Amino acid sequence: MTSAPSLQPVSSTAGPPEPDLVRIRDQIYRVAGIFHPDTKLRLLRDRCGRRMKELKVQTLREYFECLTSRPIRQAEMIALLNEITVGETCFFRNQPQLEALRRIVIPNILQVKSTFPLRRLRIWSAGCSTGEEPYTLRMLLLEEAASQLKDWTVEILATDLNERSLAHATAAVYDNHSTRNLTPLYRQKYFHPFGAQLQVNPAARAHVSFSRLNLSDDASMTLMKSMDAIFCCNVLIYFDLASKRRVIRHFFNNLLPHGYLFLGHSESLYGVSEDFRLVHLPGATAYVKGKGAPEGGKAI
Numbered sequence: 001m002t003s004a005p006s007l008q009p010v011s012s013t014a015g016p017p018e019p020d021l022v023r024i025r026d027q028i029y030r031v032a033g034i035f036h037p038d039t040k041l042r043l044l045r046d047r048c049g050r051r052m053k054e055l056k057v058q059t060l061r062e063y064f065e066c067l068t069s070r071p072i073r074q075a076e077m078i079a080l081l082n083e084i085t086v087g088e089t090c091f092f093r094n095q096p097q098l099e100a101l102r103r104i105v106i107p108n109i110l111q112v113k114s115t116f117p118l119r120r121l122r123i124w125s126a127g128c129s130t131g132e133e134p135y136t137l138r139m140l141l142l143e144e145a146a147s148q149l150k151d152w153t154v155e156i157l158a159t160d161l162n163e164r165s166l167a168h169a170t171a172a173v174y175d176n177h178s179t180r181n182l183t184p185l186y187r188q189k190y191f192h193p194f195g196a197q198l199q200v201n202p203a204a205r206a207h208v209s210f211s212r213l214n215l216s217d218d219a220s221m222t223l224m225k226s227m228d229a230i231f232c233c234n235v236l237i238y239f240d241l242a243s244k245r246r247v248i249r250h251f252f253n254n255l256l257p258h259g260y261l262f263l264g265h266s267e268s269l270y271g272v273s274e275d276f277r278l279v280h281l282p283g284a285t286a287y288v289k290g291k292g293a294p295e296g297g298k299a300i
């Protein structure tokens with residue numbers, strides 16, 4: 001694992017950070033690439049506090065030992081990461097991006113793959129949180145199942161670090177906040193009532209698989225091969241530059257030569273990687289492999 005960028009506490013108006021909290025921050029960075037700047041240490045302190053209460057641990061020093069040297073260390077790090085990585089998401093979060101996928105990117109990929117013996121599309125939702133993003137992708141592609149995707153198999157691999165989010169994703173039950181962007185057509189076609197909430201129906205759940213994957217775990221990352229598209233939206237915000245570079249390098253290796261990488265609305269690879277070329281799509285951007293001038297627009 002990468003070493004933390006700074007092990008030195010930086011003083012703030014509230015006084016210097018507690019040294020044991022800084023050690024915990026650095027341990028989280030080593031394991032998951034997630035970096036808490038000094039301005040976020042109070043939040044981290046709260047999250048550790050929840051776990052310490054659960055474990056009946058009194059001091060940060062003792063809690064650091066739980067994370068590093070006691071037999072529970074692996075389980076406790078997973079539990080702490082569950083507290084830290086609660087991700088905001090919803091169905092159809094970035095509509096122009098999804099429209100571009102359907103109208104431009106999928107036709108392009110299918111054209112390139114028309115000579116391939118296997119008619120298979122593999123899409124990875126990396127940092128899928130509670131599952132709204134991969135299910136959205138599945139529904140969108142189901143809308144194309146009778147036309148451009150006729151006779152094609154679609155696989156959607158959805159991964160996250162947070163076990164609680166993944167359990168939610170597998171149950172596929174969502175409240176009004178998550179489903180606020182659904183059109184009546186999608187609501188009626190791909191969901192059924194589940195108490196006061198909605199559950200994704202079996203057709204839209206088929207071919208979507210969830211698993212725990214740490215984007216900072218190099219060994220796991222090398223297993224995610226042969227992707228036609230990777231969605232890693234609103235995830236890189238957790239990482240510092242060094243962690244971002246490692247993750248993006250893996251995405252480069254995991255994408256097929258014609259593959260597309262999608263990031264969140266306000267994210268870019270500027271200063272992170274020069275291995276990708278920015279592509280401007282109507283209302284959205286994506287990245288493809290290759291250096292040089294971007295298609296249809298200026299580089300960022």
Ligand SMILES: C[S@@+](CC[C@H](N)C(=O)[O-])C[C@H]1O[C@@H](n2cnc3c(N)ncnc32)[C@H](O)[C@@H]1O
Nearest residue numbers: 085087088089127129161162214215233234235
């Ligand atoms: C804001 S959510 C994004 C959800 C979805 N992609 C979207 O855009 O709506 C960010 C997700 O990144 C996940 N995440 C953060 N660090 C991670 C890591 N090292 N490995 C895997 N997932 C991570 C969090 O658990 C969280 O679910």
